[in-house]
Amino acid sequence: MIQLSKVEKRFGSKENGIAAVDGVSFTITEGEIFGIIGYSGAGKSTLIRLLNGLDMPTSGSIKIGKREITAMKGQELRKARQKISMVFQHFNLLWSRTVKENIAFPLEIADVKKAERDRKVSELIDLVGLAGRENAYPSQLSGGQKQRVGIARALANDPEVLLCDEATSALDPETTDSILELLTSINERLGLTIVLITHEMHVIRKICHRVAVMEAGKVVEIGQVLDVFQSPQAPVTKRFVSQVTEPAGTNEALGNLKKDYSEGTIIKLFFIGERTEQPVLANLIRKYDVEVNIVQGNISQTKGGAYGTLLLQLVGEKAEMDEAIAYLHEQGVKTEVIGNE
Numbered sequence: 001m002i003q004l005s006k007v008e009k010r011f012g013s014k015e016n017g018i019a020a021v022d023g024v025s026f027t028i029t030e031g032e033i034f035g036i037i038g039y040s041g042a043g044k045s046t047l048i049r050l051l052n053g054l055d056m057p058t059s060g061s062i063k064i065g066k067r068e069i070t071a072m073k074g075q076e077l078r079k080a081r082q083k084i085s086m087v088f089q090h091f092n093l094l095w096s097r098t099v100k101e102n103i104a105f106p107l108e109i110a111d112v113k114k115a116e117r118d119r120k121v122s123e124l125i126d127l128v129g130l131a132g133r134e135n136a137y138p139s140q141l142s143g144g145q146k147q148r149v150g151i152a153r154a155l156a157n158d159p160e161v162l163l164c165d166e167a168t169s170a171l172d173p174e175t176t177d178s179i180l181e182l183l184t185s186i187n188e189r190l191g192l193t194i195v196l197i198t199h200e201m202h203v204i205r206k207i208c209h210r211v212a213v214m215e216a217g218k219v220v221e222i223g224q225v226l227d228v229f230q231s232p233q234a235p236v237t238k239r240f241v242s243q244v245t246e247p248a249g250t251n252e253a254l255g256n257l258k259k260d261y262s263e264g265t266i267i268k269l270f271f272i273g274e275r276t277e278q279p280v281l282a283n284l285i286r287k288y289d290v291e292v293n294i295v296q297g298n299i300s301q302t303k304g305g306a307y308g309t310l311l312l313q314l315v316g317e318k319a320e321m322d323e324a325i326a327y328l329h330e331q332g333v334k335t336e337v338i339g340n341e
């Protein structure tokens with residue numbers, strides 16, 4: 001659906017300039033929700049501007065469907081861009097227009113007749129859950145409602161791709177979840193390909209099928225969200241994953257735990273998919289002469305399934321504990337010894 005090949009975008013001169021996007025190649029499949037995550041300055045905004053044809057790469061190519069947008073200009077590019085829609089962090093609504101006039105705006109630009117415009121606008125208002133607010137002005141709406149207008153407007157021209165640029169970063173956590181649910185339902189109902197950029201791993205965990213992690217202009221890791229959560233490879237990915245898998249202050253808490261649980265060994269278990277439901281722990285306690293204390297645990301849901309971590313303190317003979325840990329491995333549970341070996 002979307003194919004990026006060796007995309008590079010440089011700013012400034014060849015000697016002193018910077019490659020904001022540095023040799024990026026990957027493919028996004030039709031109907032997928034694809035996340036691009038990176039810290040500030042990683043190159044996400046530059047990449048999204050290249051994806052919607054607002055900017056052209058220094059080298060490399062981007063194909064959306066059959067069209068190579070990086071080979072287009074003028075009228076042809078403007079037409080192609082109507083099928084690539086964008087949702088913004090700060091909504092970018094027209095303040096002097098009502099909800100329905102904002103949604104109708106791209107249809108007016110595309111010269112759609114009034115009757116068809118009205119039909120389309122009321123369909124979109126229903127889709128995004130804004131019935132009853134048609135005649136309100138943006139200043140009379142909550143942040144979540146403003147973003148619903150932004151999403152409806154982005155869908156007006158039946159896009160092939162919806163690009164979301166930090167679409168929930170200005171919203172509180174509850175509103176963020178409701179907007180993420182709306183994006184998921186749009187993806188499922190319309191089969192629309194959604195590409196979103198974010199610096200929040202929570203957003204990736206909740207709605208993306210796959211994720212690309214960017215750092216210094218490069219894609220350093222790419223994969224199914226559940227796989228990336230289960231075994232992040234790059235240091236930057238590990239930092240992002242720990243944002244959601246480890247409660248705040250975990251490192252500090254671990255230091256204290258090692259003191260509080262000075263006996264035995266502290267191990268961390270990683271559960272994934274169906275294994276989060278198997279009675280692995282009960283079997284461990286039954287089979288081995290090891291005392292097991294649960295120190296901390298959590299389970300989270302991704303689109304591809306559940307994953308979780310559990311901190312245990314094991315107390316017993318070393319040989320028996322080694323066998324217990326080997327048993328966990330046999331059950332497909334990854335473990336990491338984190339203290340008091």
Ligand SMILES: Nc1ncnc2c1ncn2[C@@H]1O[C@H](COP(=O)(O)OP(=O)(O)OP(=O)(O)O)[C@@H](O)[C@H]1O
Nearest residue numbers: 011012018020038039040041042043044045046047
């Ligand atoms: N027009 C420009 N001229 C010069 N340098 C630029 C330009 N746009 C971006 N850059 C540089 O390219 C790098 C990537 O910036 P970009 O805005 O794409 O990152 P980002 O991941 O979107 O970060 P943020 O979330 O803070 O916007 C940064 O070092 C930035 O300073």
